[in-house]
Amino acid sequence: MANLVVNGGRPLSGTIRPNGNKNAVLPMLCATLLTDAPVRLTNVPDITDVDKFLDYFRALGSAVSYDKAAQILEVRHPTALNADAIEQLPLRIRSAIMLLAPILLRHGRLRFDVDAKGCALGIREIDPHIAILRRFGAEQAAGDEIDLTLAGRPSAQAIWAEYASVTATETFLLIASMAEGTSVLTNAASEPHVQALCHMLVEMGATVEGIGTSRLSVTGAASLGGADRRVPDDHHEVATFLALGGVSGGRVTVESDILGEMPLILDQFAKLGLQFDVQPGAVTVTGWTRDVTPPLTAQMTPKIEAAPWPYFPADLLPQAIGVAVGCTGDVMFWNKVYEGAMGWSAELAKFGVRCHLSDPHRLIVFGGNRLKPAEVEAPYIIRVVVGLLIAAIQIPGQSRILNAGPVKRAHPNFAENLTRLGADITWEN
Structure with a gap:
């Protein structure tokens, strides 16, 4: 090294x-998977985590154009993702956990190894993410691997989080943005990068209230459109x-x-x-x-x-x-x-x-x-x-x-x- x-x-x-903010661009990239419409992001930082996400997108069959000098990224995902590549999650980076909700919404099933590591900041548990997905109707099969299935459009949920986790809040936002009805998360994280994801989902067609506070209300859409956003x-x-x-x-x-x-x-x-x-x-x-x-x-x-x-x-x-x-x-x-x-x-x-x-x-x-x-x-x-x-x-x-x-x-x-x-x-x- x-x-x-x-x-x-x-x-x-x-x-x-x-x-651009690393902690904002990665969940924003995850949000692009919620639509097959074109998405354009500017002020995209030239970092290795972005490259790993884009490699995964290309494996899924997505069209990716990334001008690193201009910091402009354009991505368009196919209507049907490449099923052979779906489980090749870039799990060496912790933010890959936020891919779960979009993949389940688009594909209906996802399996992965729980040993996802990104840094040495103590134990980074995935339990809050899995708990949120299960509340929205995902079913988990028994076994050492995480094996999740989601049948149909999820229904809205009201969740009171144990603590204000940034990435768990983002998982909630991603799945709630396409759930039927209005979902509420109490004890939500409110960091600037969480707010950036909220604003992107609003542009894509979801309704998000309480942005920047500890209580988020999300009314989902049956389908989401594209977006043109600047990474903060x-x-x-x-x-x-x-x-x-x-x-x-x-x-x-x-x-x-x-x-x-x-x-x-x-x-x-x-x-x-x-x-x-x-x-x-x-x-x-x-x-x-x-x-x-x-x-x-x-x-x-x-x-x-x-x-x-x-x-x-x-x-x-x-x-x-x-x-x-x-x-x-x-x-x-x-x-x-x-x-x-x-x-x-x-x-x-x-x-x-x-x-x-x-x-x-x-x-x-x-x-x-x-x-x-x-x-x-x-x-x-x-x-x-x-x-x-x-x-x-x-x-x-x-x-x-x-x-x-x-x-x-x-x-x-x-x-x-x-x-x-x-x-x-x-x-x-």
Whole structure:
């Protein structure tokens, strides 16, 4: 797997636009399977997960045209999918679980192995997805494999989810969009990428109410039409570019039309001393004091908590941790979404970082560290690679991040974009 070689201590400066949101484009691709009408997506990020989905579509007999340079994708699925290819799901990526509902609606049957893996963020269970499909009438055969059948058009259902799962909410949206009647999901996830799927399904002919809230009401259509949608910018990447610019001692401007999603995210990074100038359509990181904002309650440790949207996103905790290693004060990070997602923090000690993993969900990073360049190893977690890079880029000297390849699953041309901003960063095979 590829490594990243980072020569830190160089300020990043300039203007950049983020790529399309990986977590939005993949469910939007799944939604294309709900129709045999043409669908056009723009601002499509050039990432490996998209390529794997498109390979699967081609095997199904779909017509696919993807201009990576222009970030434009056009797809049209056949009325009858290639039955021999249906079970060749790209299960090495976790988002493939969202193909279940569209395939069942189109084909009526699907079998697959339950060992679907995408990253190392603890246990990613499929039970909520299967439970939703069964509530809508899918029948599961006995055996080690998942063997599902769906006879006819499903009927609307009212479901109260155990927790606000993004992908389970998307599974609900996909099957409810073609169910007869009005389905309701309480305790729905409301992340920007979930909202993007909602808006796409509305354009295709479903009725979705409560978009952006924890209660979704979906009135299905007997058939869905095409769509022409723009994949929203990635708010994770907006924050990443700003963090890298700030800790490097530079001044980076990120242009985007999603700044309405950024206030809480910017506020949390401001706790770590990053300074921002927000203008219509652009946000600039203007400096980094390294000071941690102390709480008014003197006995408390400053903290950043991650939980389902509209809380601070769990996928941005590694980036915030990468900033905190260079701060003067202590900070506690609390991941309320994934268990064991901060075990990688042991690698930070190689940079000279003093930190303490209190339990599988909480990490304390102590301030005033004497940082040094190091060779560190990333787990198979996209955002952790970025967090380690944010640490390395602020340290003068050469660092190496081993097994950094997963970053390509979410951030196209990542090293190249940073190089244009002045970073000294290269891939090493």
